[in-house]
Amino acid sequence: MNRRSDRIIGVLLLLFAIWYGYTALHLRTTLLTDPIGPKFFPLFLATLMGLLSFYLIFKPDPDPEWPSTDEWVRIVLITLTFIGYAYLMNPLGFIVATTLEMIALSLIFRGPLWPAIISSFVFTLALYGLFEIALDLSLPAGQLMKMIGLG
Amino acid sequence: MDVIGYLGSGFAVALQPFNLMMALFGVFIGTAVGMLPGIGPVNGIVVLIPLTYALHLPPESVLIMFAGIYYGSQYGNSISAILLNVPGTSAAVVTALEGHAMTLKGQAGPALAMSAIASFFGGTVSVIALMLFAPLLAQWAIRFGPAEYFALMIFAFSTLSSLSGSNLFKGLIATIIGLMLATVGLDPISAVDRYTFGQLKLLDGLDFVVVVIGFFAINEILRLSREIGSVHKLSTELGRVMITLRDFWNSFWTMVRGSLIGFFVGVLPGAGGTIASFVAYTTEKRLIDREGTFGKGDIRGVASPESANNAAANGAMIPLLTLGVPGSETTAVMLGALLGMNIIPGPLFIHNNPTLFWSLVASMYIGNILLLILNLPLVGMFVRILRVPRWFLMPAVVAISFVAVYAVNNSPFDILLMAGFGVLGFLMRINGFPLASVILGLVLGPLMENNLRRALSISNGDWTVLWSSPIAIGLWVLAIASLFLPLILHRVTPEGVTVPTDDDANVE
Numbered sequence: 001m002n003r004r005s006d007r008i009i010g011v012l013l014l015l016f017a018i019w020y021g022y023t024a025l026h027l028r029t030t031l032l033t034d035p036i037g038p039k040f041f042p043l044f045l046a047t048l049m050g051l052l053s054f055y056l057i058f059k060p061d062p063d064p065e066w067p068s069t070d071e072w073v074r075i076v077l078i079t080l081t082f083i084g085y086a087y088l089m090n091p092l093g094f095i096v097a098t099t100l101e102m103i104a105l106s107l108i109f110r111g112p113l114w115p116a117i118i119s120s121f122v123f124t125l126a127l128y129g130l131f132e133i134a135l136d137l138s139l140p141a142g143q144l145m146k147m148i149g150l151g
Numbered sequence: 152m153d154v155i156g157y158l159g160s161g162f163a164v165a166l167q168p169f170n171l172m173m174a175l176f177g178v179f180i181g182t183a184v185g186m187l188p189g190i191g192p193v194n195g196i197v198v199l200i201p202l203t204y205a206l207h208l209p210p211e212s213v214l215i216m217f218a219g220i221y222y223g224s225q226y227g228n229s230i231s232a233i234l235l236n237v238p239g240t241s242a243a244v245v246t247a248l249e250g251h252a253m254t255l256k257g258q259a260g261p262a263l264a265m266s267a268i269a270s271f272f273g274g275t276v277s278v279i280a281l282m283l284f285a286p287l288l289a290q291w292a293i294r295f296g297p298a299e300y301f302a303l304m305i306f307a308f309s310t311l312s313s314l315s316g317s318n319l320f321k322g323l324i325a326t327i328i329g330l331m332l333a334t335v336g337l338d339p340i341s342a343v344d345r346y347t348f349g350q351l352k353l354l355d356g357l358d359f360v361v362v363v364i365g366f367f368a369i370n371e372i373l374r375l376s377r378e379i380g381s382v383h384k385l386s387t388e389l390g391r392v393m394i395t396l397r398d399f400w401n402s403f404w405t406m407v408r409g410s411l412i413g414f415f416v417g418v419l420p421g422a423g424g425t426i427a428s429f430v431a432y433t434t435e436k437r438l439i440d441r442e443g444t445f446g447k448g449d450i451r452g453v454a455s456p457e458s459a460n461n462a463a464a465n466g467a468m469i470p471l472l473t474l475g476v477p478g479s480e481t482t483a484v485m486l487g488a489l490l491g492m493n494i495i496p497g498p499l500f501i502h503n504n505p506t507l508f509w510s511l512v513a514s515m516y517i518g519n520i521l522l523l524i525l526n527l528p529l530v531g532m533f534v535r536i537l538r539v540p541r542w543f544l545m546p547a548v549v550a551i552s553f554v555a556v557y558a559v560n561n562s563p564f565d566i567l568l569m570a571g572f573g574v575l576g577f578l579m580r581i582n583g584f585p586l587a588s589v590i591l592g593l594v595l596g597p598l599m600e601n602n603l604r605r606a607l608s609i610s611n612g613d614w615t616v617l618w619s620s621p622i623a624i625g626l627w628v629l630a631i632a633s634l635f636l637p638l639i640l641h642r643v644t645p646e647g648v649t650v651p652t653d654d655d656a657n658v659e
Contacts, residue, residue, distance in 0.1 A: 005582055008586060009582060011322065019333060020346075021344065023417050024345070027343055027345060028343065029341065029343060031288060033340050033341040034340055034341075034604045034605075034607065034608045035604075035607045035608060035611065036603075036607055036612070037614035037620065038338040038340065038341045038343045038345060040522075041334065041600045041603070041604075042334050042345065042390050045327055045330050045331055045334070048323075048327055049324065049327045049328075049331070052320055052323055052324050052327065053324075055320045055472070056321075056324070057309070058318070059320075061321075061582075061583060064581050064583065066581065067377055067580075069516045071376070074372050074377070074379070075376060075577070076376075078373060078376055079373070079451060079573075079574060082369070082566065082567075082569075082570035082573070083567065083570060085566060086563040086564070086566035086570070087563065089563050089566065090563060091657055094557075098553065101546070101549065101550065101553070102546040102547070102549070102550055103546075105372075105545060105546035105548050105549055106543065107542075108376065109376065109379060109539065109541055109542035109545050110379055110542060110548070111542025111543065111600045113544075115499045116541075116542065117637065118541050120546060123458045123543075123546075123547055125551060127550055127551065127554055131554055131558070131626060133203075135206065137505070137558050138561075139557060140561070140600060142279055143225075146552075
């Protein structure tokens with residue numbers, strides 16, 4: 001039974017704690033407002049985290065079941081669609097961007113093509129209607145919609 | 152005013168048409184998310200938080216709805232447990248054991264009916280207990296100073312860390328990660344910006360909503376993407392969803408014991424429905440399983456965990472509201488939502504917010520009746536939700552999450568943050584770090600630091616102020632004692648059984 005995962009996480013947490021504490025030490029404090037100031041709490045957390053990370057390094061749990069290559073591919077793909085969505089939301093507008101996002105995810109979850117396209121579009125429209133019209137919360141219409149005169 | 156008077160005023164609020172609607176909406180969503188494997192009450196609540204802020208809903212309506220989702224999910228989680236042998240949430244693991252065995256014997260209908268009735272029983276008994284106990288607790292809630300609040304938060308962290316995961320140290324690490332996330336932004340006392348990397352958007356700190364949606368909605372999508380292809384065979388032959396009077400009386404004392412055990416386990420800070428259903432079931436097994444029918448489809452084995460997990464959900468309101476100490480992911484998120492509305496759960500909660508507390512209690516009576524109706528005659532309708540294909544359900548959850556995150560402050564940056572926290576939550580969950588602890592750290596972090604600094608300001612930097620009052624000392628002792636609780640629990644559980652961790656969202 002391998003126990004590598006926790007050891008690696010322990011080392012990463014230790015490095016993170018050092019960075020976090022180092023950053024706290026170099027905070028610019030202007031005037032003393034209270035006995036311990038804004039540095040103390042982060043330094044305290046960094047110390048605790050540093051100590052706890054040694055526990056993981058020296059007493060690691062057995063490795064968990066990590067995703068297989070196939071599963072990683074899907075996980076990375078899904079994450080990429082989120083990043084794409086964040087950048088496309090404003091230019092494309094809510095309806096187009098969300099429909100595309102939903103279609104992509106439906107296909108990653110192995111849905112059939114045409115039902116995926118139709119259900120994604122209908123569901124997006126329903127959400128848009130609910131939020132924009134019924135609840136009056138604004139969602140971006142997008143440059144694309146404005147260009148074709150619908151925005 | 153006495154209990155009856157308070158309860159009357161509570162019903163006056165809870166029976167307002169809008170609040171009735173919120174209760175119905177809450178228990179309906181609760182049943183649905185509780186039933187769907189992989190989605191739990193926490194997912195339902197996180198995507199609704201931004202909506203409640205944006206629409207400026209009054210706090211009592213929000214609390215009525217969120218509590219409805221929480222206890223409603225304890226009704227729903229048994230449906231998929233019984234029919235598919237896949238518990239909707241981990242609190243139904245034991246129900247799956249017994250209920251699915253009944254389904255295989257062709258008794259799905261009676262199992263579903265027993266589960267609904269036991270849930271109603273547990274729900275109602277525990278609301279009565281909640282109504283009688285919580286105000287008593289509030290009576291001796293003397294004024295807490297900053298030092299006592301600081302000790303109380305240490306207590307909250309230690310109980311949740313020791314009870315909510317399998318490894319105490321990972322629970323503590325998760326708490327510190329949450330506290331570290333809470334330090335991002337402008338320090339309110341000295342106005343120094345910390346860990347913002349020059350990003351203006353981070354000056355206000357990390358948005359709670361963005362973090363929890365990442366942690367609990369996006370994380371679930373990533374996790375469930377691993378399970379593509381596993382198809383559960385859904386038995387649609389429910390038969391008559393009813394039990395005989397004989398079954399009811401046979402299970403009566405089982406339900407009474409289950410409700411009481413569930414309530415008291417739920418009241419323990421840090422414990423929740425999963426532990427409650429487990430303790431109730433093992434107790435019944437020892438007490439009444441003389442013919443060895445438990446595990447082979449004994450209806451009492453459904454009644455016991457179902458009455459217990461519902462009672463626990465209501466009991467959990469006591470530590471949540473009167474101490475600000477949540478016992479699960481769902482209640483940790485509810486704590487954050489309440490703080491976001493400037494409602495501070497704690498010793499003075501009931502005293503300061505009598506309307507809020509009593510309308511919640513009243514709404515629970517109403518909600519449980521609504522749930523009984525939804526889960527007995529209308530259970531066939533819910534079963535259809537189980538047939539919604541995953542390739543549609545998952546993208547729909549993502550789309551709703553995007554809208555929810557976008558509603559917070561219209562920024563694509565938040566979508567990126569949400570995705571980042573989704574991946575972080577996914578990695579943490581795989582490696583056994585409890586997400587509830589991170590959320591609690593994030594939610595309580597600013598309060599904890601402020602109370603510490605205020606306490607030290609008052610005492611001019613004298614640290615002994617933190618343990619100078621009897622209440623503070625008591626809380627420190629309890630906090631340290633709770634760290635050893637898992638060891639004791641480990642000793643008393645019988646051989647060959649593992650206590651499942653209290654994780655509302657999913658089961659592996």
